[in-house]
Amino acid sequence: MRMVTVSAPGKVILFGEHAVVYGEPSLAGAIDKRIYVNLETRDDSNISINSNVAPYRISFSIDNLGSVEGFTHVRKAIELAFEQSGKKSGLDIEISSEIPVASGLGSSASVSIATILAIHEAVGSKISKNELAKLGHKVEFGVQGAASPTDTAITTFGGALFVEPDKEGYQRIDASLPLVVGCTGIERSTKALVENVRALRDKFPEIIDPIISNIGKITREAKRRIENSEDIGELMNINHGLLTALGVSNFKLDSLVYAAWGAGASGAKLTGAGGGGCMIAHAPGTQAAVANAIEKCGCMAFDSAITGEGVRVE
Numbered sequence: 281m282r283m284v285t286v287s288a289p290g291k292v293i294l295f296g297e298h299a300v301v302y303g304e305p306s307l308a309g310a311i312d313k314r315i316y317v318n319l320e321t322r323d324d325s326n327i328s329i330n331s332n333v334a335p336y337r338i339s340f341s342i343d344n345l346g347s348v349e350g351f352t353h354v355r356k357a358i359e360l361a362f363e364q365s366g367k368k369s370g371l372d373i374e375i376s377s378e379i380p381v382a383s384g385l386g387s388s389a390s391v392s393i394a395t396i397l398a399i400h401e402a403v404g405s406k407i408s409k410n411e412l413a414k415l416g417h418k419v420e421f422g423v424q425g426a427a428s429p430t431d432t433a434i435t436t437f438g439g440a441l442f443v444e445p446d447k448e449g450y451q452r453i454d455a456s457l458p459l460v461v462g463c464t465g466i467e468r469s470t471k472a473l474v475e476n477v478r479a480l481r482d483k484f485p486e487i488i489d490p491i492i493s494n495i496g497k498i499t500r501e502a503k504r505r506i507e508n509s510e511d512i513g514e515l516m517n518i519n520h521g522l523l524t525a526l527g528v529s530n531f532k533l534d535s536l537v538y539a540a541w542g543a544g545a546s547g548a549k550l551t552g553a554g555g556g557g558c559m560i561a562h563a564p565g566t567q568a569a570v571a572n573a574i575e576k577c578g579c580m581a582f583d584s585a586i587t588g589e590g591v592r593v594e
């Protein structure tokens with residue numbers, strides 16, 4: 281029996297959400313919150329998955345991998361890891377997540393990547409980071425139907441990535457940003473929010489298209505500023521205003537953004553699809569005050585840098 285622990289980080293979108301659906305670039309980075317997958321092979325053909333987040337616990341026989349309920353990303357990751365490594369085994373899996381789920385912080389991508397690598401380590405099979413990112417994307421694609429490869433790439437490689445949808449690959453950005461992440465605790469559906477933006481664009485194309493193109497300009501300028509160690513706060517504020525114009529902010533997100541501004545953040549915006557989920561603030565020298573102001577609104581907040589560390593064997 282072999283035991284291994286693998287961890288992988290969550291992510292935030294710094295700039296460009298929604299506009300990226302229409303071909304504009306996006307900029308995203310790994311955060312300091314991780315998912316830990318502890319995995320042990322078994323001598324029989326049973327698989328058990330335990331987690332500190334819902335649905336908490338399932339167990340089944342290896343032959344029923346595709347036909348049980350719950351932990352869909354983990355089960356798909358197991359299936360594809362068995363296929364890729366050419367080896368199968370009974371497994372005991374313990375998942376411990378520091379990343380809030382369904383809040384746009386990339387928890388499904390990180391658990392998928394950590395599970396695939398943990399299985400390869402446990403059965404003694406090699407997988408490169410490029411193959412890992414590709415397989416993780418296949419997991420998300422298989423479970424969700426459509427999925428951008430950004431989340432799985434970030435959780436694999438860490439750091440920040442500039443993503444241009446019409447180009448192959450990513451550009452790595454050297455970003456060390458003092459952020460605060462604030463979570464509304466409201467779960468939301470990325471798919472529904474993307475559909476709402478599409479409906480608004482179909483109704484008012486001449487008004488919405490320039491907003492989308494301006495978000496693209498903000499993302500390109502933000503990349504340039506980050507690379508030159510210049511402040512990105514104002515660009516975050518403008519981006520938040522444009523996302524509000526697209527109808528994806530709400531009262532709770534706005535109140536956290538205002539709280540962050542009031543506590544000295546250089547900029548703040550919602551992150552991800554909106555409608556709930558989380559916001560981010562850029563807070564050089566004011567991280568503690570900003571986190572405190574968000575907590576006073578009754579929400580969870582944590583400091584994070586954009587971390588260089590992607591998936592790792594513990």
Ligand code: PMV
Pocket residue numbers: 293296297298299300301383384385386427428470474551552553554
């Ligand atoms: O909710 P998240 O963090 O998965 O972000 C969704 C980002 C969108 O641009 C709204 C959709 C997408 O597929 O890029």
